[in-house]
Amino acid sequence: MNQIDPGTPTWLAARNDRTAFRLLLEHGPLTRSRLGELTGLSKPTASQMLARLERVGLIHPVGERSNGRGPNAVTYGVRTDRITGVAISILERSIQAVVVDAVDHEHPIVQIATEPEGRTPEGDVRSAIRAACAEAGIDESTVSRVVIGVQAAFFVDGDELSFTDTLPGWPPVGSRARIESALGIEVTIDNDVNLATMAERSAGVAHLAASFALFWIGDGLGVGVDLGGTVHRGASGGAGEIGYLAVPKAATPLAPAANDFTDLLGGPAVARLLGGAGESLGEMLPRLTDDEAALSALADRVILAVSPLLAILDPSMIVIGGPTGIAGGDRLAELVAERVDPAAHPKLTIRTSATGAQPVLLGARQQLVEQIRDHLEADISLAT
Structure with missing residues (x-):
């Protein structure tokens, strides 16, 4: 990410672009005119923001909207095919998983039966990603990160698991590192009830x-x-x-x-x-x-x-x-x-x-949406 000096035209443009990006996430697809109304900026400025965001692949045209007289206005939406994640809940006899994107679309949840023999952290997560992407019709190569809920205690700084009665094949130390090394993705591991607690705070x-x-x-x-x-x-x-x-x-x-x-x-x-x-x-x-x-x-x-x-x-x-x-x-x-x-x-x-029938996955999804949006927003400086 490039360093931008505060107060410069480049800094102001990046700030405007972040505002536009957040509005597109909040409201869904917008026209140039509607974006100008929401930001209080002129139509030419709104057009420039959209052009910069499209240039770096954060948004794309998704349709048209009738303006009555004259040509239809193009609507722009956030791209969901660039970076995705998978929310995963590791259970004793099965794994549940769902694809997550920047706008938090509803994708189908999959459940995979597991056998205690031969399980590994990287194997469980690879199977979860593959099944979730296949069910959602999503390219596996877009998956850049996962958030995993486990029925165990996880110490982040030491990459350490304890109380692992229901995690056969997962070692007490180094599970996150093994997954990241084998799959080349960013990994967040958390206790399943902690994830459900986050979901209860935000949506319960x-x-x-x-x-x-x-x-x-x-x-x-x-x-x-x-x-x-x-x-x-x-x-x-x-x-x-x-x-x-x-x-x-x-x-x-x-x-x-x-x-x-x-x-x-x-x-x-x-x-x-x-x-x-x-x-x-x-x-x-x-x-x-x-x-x-x-x-x-x-x-x-x-x-x-x-x-x-x-x-x-x-x-x-x-x-x-x-x-x-x-x-x-x-x-x-x-x-x-x-x-x-x-x-x-x-x-x-x-x-x-x-929080419904899947609170662990809901908490993991919420974390992933934030991570994906932060990652995409970090690219906005490249648009200026």
């Missing part, structure tokens, strides 16, 4: 919360901690691994054999609450919504896990998410709220996650 029920904790309940457990808009990861990336925490004595009447919170609230425990005898959590969860007794018993367990969060963090909101939390819905949130001491936590709200 916690967008106005001063601070909140996302309590993820599924086959495993996790907590994402958002403090004023920043996800707290801890000194080694292990913040929120609540499933490994020993249960209190109060859990004994509920589950005498439970040693940790995964024993109390993980997939097998919830499946048993719903009357399962060897069935998986996914098979049993549809019963939860209409089973008031199971919801009440589940709330008794959830409050035991939530209480340490309240004592340590005192957040303004607890969001209950993950497959079990979503299946429990608003009724589970209500039952948990009834079990909170209002005198100790008068400002607390308990809500159900509102």
